[in-house]
Amino acid sequence: MFSTGSDDVGVRKAFFGSLVFETVEKTNGATSITTGIDNPVPIVILFVVLTIVFTMMQIIYRGLKQRRDELLKMSGS
Incomplete structure (x- = not known):
């Protein structure tokens, strides 16, 4: 990223020009x-x-954890 090739002097752009x-x-x-x-x-x-x-990952994780707790509560009753 920091090299410009064979002793080239100039401008290089990366990450879609940003x-x-x-x-x-x-x-x-x-x-x-x-x-x-x-x-x-x-x-x-x-x-x-x-x-x-x-x-989204956090929402899915919380939903799965809540579902797991419900299933454990149902099987323990």
């Missing part, structure tokens, strides 16, 4: 790398999707 990695060659021969966010929409979408998935 993350930007720019390599700049300085006058003293050193290479400088800067990073940033170019388009936050894919990051926000990922956050929303993960929040929905984790919420």
Whole structure:
């Protein structure tokens, strides 16, 4: 992700264009790398999707746990 190939100097984008990695060659021969966010929409979408998935997993887990407790209560009576 941080390498630009064979000594290429330029800009690389990752994660659907949301993350930007720019390599700049300085006058003293050193290479400088800067990073940033170019388009936050894919990051926000990922956050929303993960929040929905984790919420659904928690709801399903609680429902299954409640059903298990009901079955254990019924078999114990």
